Amino acid sequence: MPEAEAMSAPLWALMLMTVGALVTYFWRALGVALSGRIDTASRLFEWVACVAYALLAGLIARMILLPNGPLAEAASPDRIAAAVIALAIFFLTRRNIGLGVAAGAGALVLMSWGRGFF
Amino acid sequence: MPPARRFASPREAALAGLRDSIGVPMLVLGSSYLGFGSLVEGAGLDVWLGLFSTFTGWALPGQIVVIELYSLGSSLFVVAAAVAMTNARLLPMTVTLMPYLRAPGTPRWRYYAVSHFVAVTAWAAAMRLCPSLPENQRLPYFAGFGTTLWSMCLVTTATGYYLAGGLPGFVTLGLVFLNPIYFMLVFVADARHRARMLALVIGALLGPPLHLVSADWGLLITGVLAGSLAFGADLLLPSKTKGGGHA
Structure with a gap:
């Protein structure tokens, strides 16, 4: 990453965020411009959706299994158990996302606290 | 089923959008942005960078991609390509929403301005309600909903940032864990x-x-x-x- 080394960290982050925002807004503006002229049920858009889903699923699996940053301080079995608990509560509560998230995050906090205790 | 609602004026429609966004949508998205704020803190960045990201980047998955790839030291090209792939779905979403926002006599720039609010939560709300509204109330409703949600998420981005910096480490873990768990469940549900x-x-x-x-x-x-x-x-x-x- 030659560019990253030439810049201070906050400036580099600002640069990445700006580019990310421009790319994001580009899709929206293009959507306004093309509205009424393209078929969103086409195979191209189905492929686009598949790529986005796969990329995010890959990122999330990686964030849970191989995190960088603060989550790396939590033990791997704890992170995996907390994710499983979130899924279990989600299905037990008739697919309530809020309760699932709260249970998963709460479980990770409790398990990490327990490990610090013993 | 679209609820049959009609407001007295476009202004009333905008205020209804504002009110509708407060509640479950804000609770869910607001807590996710708490998580995003804590992620920014964990990456060692200033709070104003987190706010900048939420202000300009508005669409959580792409924002998380930027922070994660920044932490890994990825190149500008990789970040741009990953965000483009993550957010390409905003194009068909905008294309599908626009027919429900159009009203005769609206300057084109307004469509471009409100398109910034196209992200899952506000989009889903507008897709549900706008078709049943009189044409001149649709864009105001969406703008009211989007502006409120966006402002509140700026607040929770900052809140999450300071909570992560101030709370004991094991509690911060829970905050940082909110986003991966949230998206995991959203995907399973979807x-x-x-x-x-x-x-x-x-x-x-x-x-x-x-x-x-x-x-x-x-x-x-x-x-x-x-x-x-x-x-x-x-x-x-x-x-x-x-x-x-x-x-």
Whole structure:
């Protein structure tokens, strides 16, 4: 990453965020411009959706299994158990996302606290 | 079923949008932005960078991609490509929403301005309600909903940032964990189309190993490879019921 080394960290982050925002807004503006002229049920858009889903699923699996940053301080079995608990509560509560998230995050906090205790 | 609602004026419609966004949508998205704020803190960045990201980047998955790839030291190209792939779905979403926002006599720039609010929560609310509203109340409703949600998420971004910095480490873990868990459940809840369900499963399976192979390119390769595999498998496998329009 030659560019990253030439810049201070906050400036580099600002640069990445700006580019990310421009790319994001580009899709929206293009959507306004093309509205009424393209078929969103086409195979191209189905492929686009598949790529986005796969990329995010890959990122999330990686964030849970191989995190960088603060989550790396939590033990791997704890992170995996907390994710499983979130899924279990989600299905037990008739697919309530809020309760699932709260249970998963709460479980990770409790398990990490327990490990610090013993 | 779209609830039959009618407001006295476009102004009333905007205020209704404002009120509708407060409640479940704000609770769910607001807590996710708490998580985003804590992620920014964990990456060692200033709070104003987190606010800048929420202000300009508005669409959480892309914002998380930027922070995660920044932490890994990825190049500008990799970040731009990953955000482009993550957020490309905003194009068909905007295309589908626009017919429900149009009203005669509206200057074109207003459509471009409110398109910034196209992200899952506000989009879903507008897709549900706007078709049943008089034409001149649709864009105001969406703008009211979007502006409120966006402002509140700026507040929770900052709140999450300071909570993560101030709370004991094991509590911060819970905050940082909010986003991966939230998106995991959103995806599980949303996996109705076979192609997308396959994309999620193959992506989740390939993501971690490909990251180990190359921290630089793993995410992009996961997206293109797993996404195309899922798309191809869905085409080849015998179809039971073919999925219709969606975003």
